[in-house]
Amino acid sequence: MGDKRIDFGILDFNTYEDYLESYTTKQDKQYLRRKDVIAKYLKLGYRATSAPYDAAEFKRRQFLAMNAIRPKTSDEQYFSRYLSPNNKDPVLLQFKEREFPIYSKILAVSGKSLYNDSIIETCRRQTIVFTMYTDNKGSEISAYIDLGMSWANTTRQAYNHANWKGIYEGRAHLRPMPHHLSYRNAQYNVFYHTDSDNFKVVHDDRYGLMFMHKGDHKYLPVGGHDNPFNRNVNRSTVISPKYGSVIFYDHALRKKV
16 A cells, blocks of 8 residues: 555554454454454455555554644634634634644643543544534535544545635534534435544444544534433533524543653
């Protein structure tokens, strides 16, 4: 594999073992048991559409991805630099607060931080946003959006990417789109569910719609009801004159330092 296409999803894994683990199923562990046997089986690509990267390619892909995001780690490169100091829209300010942690993949939190922990931790944050609006035909349209992937798509000029420069400048909105994690047009009873770079869509018979983070395989419930997975997500609602009610689902992958 010598191509230079950027696989940003590779940054969700600290080690090659973690990467291979993301391909492993319960059936693999039940029938194959030994990790070395499972690894050999996965590398042959029997289950996936393509075989996982080998260890050397994994390191090379990580290097390419890190080089791709490194120019974006200075304040001058963030889209939020287009937000006027006089713009106090609560939702835009919440986007700005999350942009650096998600872009850099590293966040040091302590004391009165997002998770209100008393110890300092290295924290890689990912956020899902729920937003809705009513179009000019009166149809209510809503979506769950992988915020990190939305910024990444704008950076790499992907098809139908959000105009984050315009969003921060106040000229554009972050609108639900059919390619987002979960999209709904109520008037036409249209639903789309699409896995993102960071999350897999999960439909659970008991707990309803959830999202599984591809890095640590933790489930993130979005229904607001009692759920054994509630501790995996910090849910907050922000109200804005421009966006109405927007719900932020923050998930942190932590490591003590």
